[in-house]
Amino acid sequence: TQLLEQSPQFLSIQEGENLTVYCNSSSVFSSLQWYRQEPGEGPVLLVTVVTGGEVKKLKRLTFQFGDARKDSSLHITAAQTGDTGLYLCAGLDTNFGNEKLTFGTGTRLTIIP
Amino acid sequence: ETGVTQTPRHLVMGMTNKKSLKCEQHLGHNAMYWYKQSAKKPLELMFVYNFKEQTENNSVPSRFSPECPNSSHLFLHLHTLQPEDSALYLCASSHRQGNQPQHFGDGTRLSIL
Numbered sequence: 461t462q463l464l465e466q467s468p469q470f471l472s473i474q475e476g477e478n479l480t481v482y483c484n485s486s487s488v489f490s491s492l493q494w495y496r497q498e499p500g501e502g503p504v505l506l507v508t509v510v511t512g513g514e515v516k517k518l519k520r521l522t523f524q525f526g527d528a529r530k531d532s533s534l535h536i537t538a539a540q541t542g543d544t545g546l547y548l549c550a551g552l553d554t555n556f557g558n559e560k561l562t563f564g565t566g567t568r569l570t571i572i573p
Numbered sequence: 574e575t576g577v578t579q580t581p582r583h584l585v586m587g588m589t590n591k592k593s594l595k596c597e598q599h600l601g602h603n604a605m606y607w608y609k610q611s612a613k614k615p616l617e618l619m620f621v622y623n624f625k626e627q628t629e630n631n632s633v634p635s636r637f638s639p640e641c642p643n644s645s646h647l648f649l650h651l652h653t654l655q656p657e658d659s660a661l662y663l664c665a666s667s668h669r670q671g672n673q674p675q676h677f678g679d680g681t682r683l684s685i686l
Contacts, residue, residue: 464615493674502577502663502677503616548616559670560629563616 463487464551464564472570476538481547481567483532489551492525492532493561497546539571576600579664579678587686588654594681596647596664604670605647607639610661610680622647623670651683659685 464485473479483492491510495503507516509525509532516523520543522535532549549564577598586592596605607619621629622641636658638650647664661680667673 495677501679502665504677505674508674550616561618561675563618565615 464549464562466547466549466564466567468567469565470568470570472572473539474572475541478535478537479539479569480533480535481569483534483549483564485530485551487551487553488529490529490554491552492529493550493552494523494532494534495548495550497548498544503546503548539569541571541573544569544571577664577666577676577678579662579681581681582679583682583684585684585686586651586654588656590654591650591652593651594649594662594664594683596649596678598645598664598666598676598678600666600676602666602668602676603644604667604673605641605644606665606667606675607647607649608663608665610663616663620649621670628670654683654685656685659683 464483467482471479491508493508494506496506497503507518507523509516509523512525512527512529514525520537524533526532534547536543547567547569550561553560580595584592604623606621609617609619618631619633620627620639625641625644636653640648640650661682663680664678665675667675
């Protein structure tokens with residue numbers, strides 16, 4: 461069973477600060493997705509990274525896929541209260557012709573005004 | 574507007590009751606998914622339907638019974654549930670099983686008395 465560990469599990473910081481959350485696995489994934497889930501809603505896709513070492517930017521959010529495609533990070537610059545939510549990474553495994561998306565344990569982020 | 578609609582949003586039922594969760598998508602997708610989200614566990618994939626055919630049953634107890642009458646509708650029939658089945662049940666859809674981003678509904682919050 462593949463496991464995606466996210467750290468930290470909980471993070472509470474002041475508005476304007478920077479932060480990084482991590483998504484780690486011992487397994488290799490063909491691609492990795494990041495989702496944000498707000499209270500009372502379902503997860504919403506933020507980005508998909510496909511190539512080892514790939515960096516993608518979405519406004520103040522920077523996503524990086526590890527060179528070995530086993531890990532990923534999400535860096536937020538100058539956090540805003542609207543960034544509050546549960547951040548989930550999800551790795552896609554396409555081995556054995558069976559495509560399967562495995563979700564990480566999640567990081568619950570709270571931005572304090 | 575997520576494109577994926579789940580009803581009901583909240584459900585409280587006794588262990589001997591029978592109820593059904595409904596999911597509907599109008600995104601033209603061919604794959605639909607049921608997930609279970611508990612407080613202390615990662616998002617767990619339960620079932621996958623691709624072009625109305627069940628392609629994944631992730632060792633889910635038989636008290637959960639899925640039904641996919643067409644590519645736009647997905648049901649989860651519940652009977653004789655246990656207290657540990659209390660969770661948020663999320664439905665998602667994608668163009669096809671695999672790499673396409675998954676679009677989630679806002680979930681049904683299920684409480685078993």
